Amino acid sequence: MAAKSKVSYVCTECGAEATKWYGRCPACGAWNSMEELVQAPTAIGNSARSAATVAAQQITAIKPDEKQRYHTGMKELDRVLGGGIVRGGLMLIGGDPGIGKSTLLLQICAHLGETLRILYVSGEESEGQIKLRADRLGVASDNLYILCENDLDSVLQCVQENKPEVLIIDSIQTMNWSQVTSASGSVTQVRECTSAIMRVCKKLGIPAFIVGHVNKDGAIAGPKVMEHIVDCVLYFEGDRHSSYRLLRCVKNRYGSTNEIGVFEMCDKGLAEVENPSLMLLSGRPLNVSGSCVACAIEGTRPMLAEVQGLVSPTGFGNPRRMSTGFDYNRLSLILAVLEKRAGYFFSNLDTYVNVVGGLWLDEPAVDLPVALALISGLKDTAIPSGVLAFGEVGLTGEIRAVSNADLRIAEAARMGFKCAIVPHHNFKSVTKRADIQVIGVRTVREAYEVVRDAVVE
Ligand code: TYD
Numbered sequence: 488m489a490a491k492s493k494v495s496y497v498c499t500e501c502g503a504e505a506t507k508w509y510g511r512c513p514a515c516g517a518w519n520s521m522e523e524l525v526q527a528p529t530a531i532g533n534s535a536r537s538a539a540t541v542a543a544q545q546i547t548a549i550k551p552d553e554k555q556r557y558h559t560g561m562k563e564l565d566r567v568l569g570g571g572i573v574r575g576g577l578m579l580i581g582g583d584p585g586i587g588k589s590t591l592l593l594q595i596c597a598h599l600g601e602t603l604r605i606l607y608v609s610g611e612e613s614e615g616q617i618k619l620r621a622d623r624l625g626v627a628s629d630n631l632y633i634l635c636e637n638d639l640d641s642v643l644q645c646v647q648e649n650k651p652e653v654l655i656i657d658s659i660q661t662m663n664w665s666q667v668t669s670a671s672g673s674v675t676q677v678r679e680c681t682s683a684i685m686r687v688c689k690k691l692g693i694p695a696f697i698v699g700h701v702n703k704d705g706a707i708a709g710p711k712v713m714e715h716i717v718d719c720v721l722y723f724e725g726d727r728h729s730s731y732r733l734l735r736c737v738k739n740r741y742g743s744t745n746e747i748g749v750f751e752m753c754d755k756g757l758a759e760v761e762n763p764s765l766m767l768l769s770g771r772p773l774n775v776s777g778s779c780v781a782c783a784i785e786g787t788r789p790m791l792a793e794v795q796g797l798v799s800p801t802g803f804g805n806p807r808r809m810s811t812g813f814d815y816n817r818l819s820l821i822l823a824v825l826e827k828r829a830g831y832f833f834s835n836l837d838t839y840v841n842v843v844g845g846l847w848l849d850e851p852a853v854d855l856p857v858a859l860a861l862i863s864g865l866k867d868t869a870i871p872s873g874v875l876a877f878g879e880v881g882l883t884g885e886i887r888a889v890s891n892a893d894l895r896i897a898e899a900a901r902m903g904f905k906c907a908i909v910p911h912h913n914f915k916s917v918t919k920r921a922d923i924q925v926i927g928v929r930t931v932r933e934a935y936e937v938v939r940d941a942v943v944e
Pocket residue numbers: 582583584585586587588589590591620623624752753754755756757
């Protein structure tokens with residue numbers, strides 16, 4: 488590698504790199520987002536490597552690290568991580584300010600601190616502030632060390648001296664490495680600091696949580712440059728107005744990326760929500776038009792959620808279409824299918840779809856409940872409250888089979904639902920149950936007719 492430092496430019500919005508500066512990013516079109524990226528000629532922790540130490544190993548002779556997973560004491564977080572923290576793993580936690588990243592990390596210290604030595608580095612809060620929060624959360628452990636520092640060299644020196652068993656960096660944007668001249672939080676700093684932390688942590692086998700702020704588009708600042716360095720990327724999401732928080736995994740080298748964790752922010756910090764269906768359905772209006780319960784699978788877990796559809800006459804001009812928690816284009820497609828294949832007309836009506844609880848449902852199985860909520864809103868006829876539906880809507884108006892039908896029906900029965908409207912192909916193979924009636928349907932029209940006529944006690 489050349490010893491001379493090389494200059495390139497990187498977009499802070501999308502992470503695209505270019506050899507010269509542009510006023511507008513050629514990749515994503517953002518204005519004034521290109522920043523100078525200086526490739527540092529030397530890096531911490533690299534110097535000790537020499538050719539003589541390199542030796543390839545037979546895969547059969549390598550011991551897996553699986554036993555080295557630490558449990559965080561929060562089942563929801565463990566699940567998202569794929570079973571716990573892996574030794575030497577680097578986990579990036581992103582999310583809006585105030586969503587609860589620092590709270591979550593401080594809370595897990597309570598359990599981890601029983602057996603492991605933890606170093607919590609904060610560049611945002613003072614020791615006193617952290618202590619105040621820790622007292623509130625009931626975190627008191629002699630194994631928890633707090634370091635309020637922005638200088639990365641000092642942090643890494645402290646890590647190398649104290650050899651903690653878990654490292655927490657809150658947040659990477661406040662870290663500053665003196666060898667890089669750019670300001671804290673710039674792409675170059677974030678990238679170099681992350682790589683430096685990674686080298687030290689991998690060498691010492693320390694798992695590290697790194698908090699990353701998100702930019703205005705909701706991506707972690709300096710997104711691509713960080714995501715490929717770390718082992719696991721988690722996003723903490725939630726509506727500002729609701730106390731529920733979802734922890735979603737978008738990259739995981741040690742587990743599935745489909746899992747989500749559900750938390751509720753209480754006055755004593757984050758509480759795990761083990762029964763998300765109950766939470767999502769609480770406060771549901773019964774026997775009103777324009778509402779249908781869906782059963783989606785998030786990861787390996789079935790989850791019931793209410794889908795609402797509102798239909799009202801267009802005031803002027805083009806009808807409005809809006810969707811929250813559901814893909815806008817998918818909504819347009821469902822509306823087109825309903826008009827063309829099922830004879831329900833929305834062309835001079837404004838249509839709004841909302842998934843209650845701040846959840847984002849992108850699974851095809853949610854098509855049918857969305858369609859039913861819209862038809863129910865259009866006809867102003869309520870869907871009985873004990874009925875739920877799932878199924879994919881095809882372009883000819885047919886209802887197509889979805890995966891895990893048994894799991895969804897079992898969850899519906901557990902939550903006290905009496906009738907499930909399912910795709911005909913699923914109906915043929917599902918296990919018959921006494922506590923819930925299952926009805927297979929072939930088309931959207933048939934589904935609505937069945938729902939309308941369903942008698943649920
Ligand atoms: P915080 O963890 O500081 O957010 P982040 O690190 O992601 O920026 O979360 C702070 C928010 O959480 C703040 O709005 C207050 C709220 N909160 C509670 O409601 N209860 C609590 O016990 C704590 C510690 C915080």
